[in-house]
Amino acid sequence: ETGVTQTPRHLVMGMTNKKSLKCEQHLGHNAMYWYKQSAKKPLELMFVYNFKEQTENNSVPSRFSPECPNSSHLFLHLHTLQPEDSALYLCASSQVSASGGQDEQFFGPGTRLTVL
Amino acid sequence: GENVEQHPSTLSVQEGDSAVIKCTYSDSASNYFPWYKQELGKRPQLIIDIRSNVGEKKDQRIAVTLNKTAKHFSLHITETQPEDSAVYFCAASRPGNSGGYQKVTFGTGTKLQVIP
Numbered sequence: 001e002t003g004v005t006q007t008p009r010h011l012v013m014g015m016t017n018k019k020s021l022k023c024e025q026h027l028g029h030n031a032m033y034w035y036k037q038s039a040k041k042p043l044e045l046m047f048v049y050n051f052k053e054q055t056e057n058n059s060v061p062s063r064f065s066p067e068c069p070n071s072s073h074l075f076l077h078l079h080t081l082q083p084e085d086s087a088l089y090l091c092a093s094s095q096v097s098a099s100g101g102q103d104e105q106f107f108g109p110g111t112r113l114t115v116l
Numbered sequence: 117g118e119n120v121e122q123h124p125s126t127l128s129v130q131e132g133d134s135a136v137i138k139c140t141y142s143d144s145a146s147n148y149f150p151w152y153k154q155e156l157g158k159r160p161q162l163i164i165d166i167r168s169n170v171g172e173k174k175d176q177r178i179a180v181t182l183n184k185t186a187k188h189f190s191l192h193i194t195e196t197q198p199e200d201s202a203v204y205f206c207a208a209s210r211p212g213n214s215g216g217y218q219k220v221t222f223g224t225g226t227k228l229q230v231i232p
């Protein structure tokens with residue numbers, strides 16, 4: 001599959017479970033992002049990685065833990081989540097120049113997360 | 117931080133009519149303004165973007181205008197078709213503080229319904 005892929009597509013977990021979301025980009029981009037999309041809310045930026053280094057943490061609770069082992073893969077580790085964390089989690093990637101030149105972000109299909 | 121406001125939240129138009137969605141932003145450092153279309157159950161996809169050194173851009177039935185002084189930008193869709201029905205998000209993006217990534221703030225979305 002080309003572009004940005006995410007697994008799993010759907011996930012139901014209890015508040016005491018530990019799970020991980022996976023994102024992979026096949027576009028050779030240097031920046032990867034996690035977003036949360038809740039009903040009637042804008043997409044919220046959670047984390048940003050550039051060349052494997054975390055460059056932004058948008059005040060996200062510690063029960064969400066990102067990991068970026070290389071520039072193509074991004075994980076979001078989940079533990080002791082709350083029901084209000086139920087949402088669509090979208091991964092995206094983009095190519096950004098060192099001088100800050102910006103371009104389109106390519107999104108994955110998302111993981112629909114339900115916390116019981 | 118950046119604040120992006122988007123109006124209206126819902127918009128219904130007759131097929132063939134025009135649709136206009138407006139956004140305002142607050143951070144003068146934002147210099148890239150993409151518009152994304154998200155169909156039900158699908159990922160957001162870029163439909164048009166504009167950079168801060170340009171006032172207007174057009175791509176077939178879609179156009180975007182930017183007023184940097186007033187910090188607002190708009191999406192115009194002409195000759196609307198039923199397949200244009202979706203949620204549209206505006207966004208304002210600026211280079212990240214440490215470079216090499218984008219900090220994107222999204223609007224709350226406009227649900228466009230085109231009535232055949």
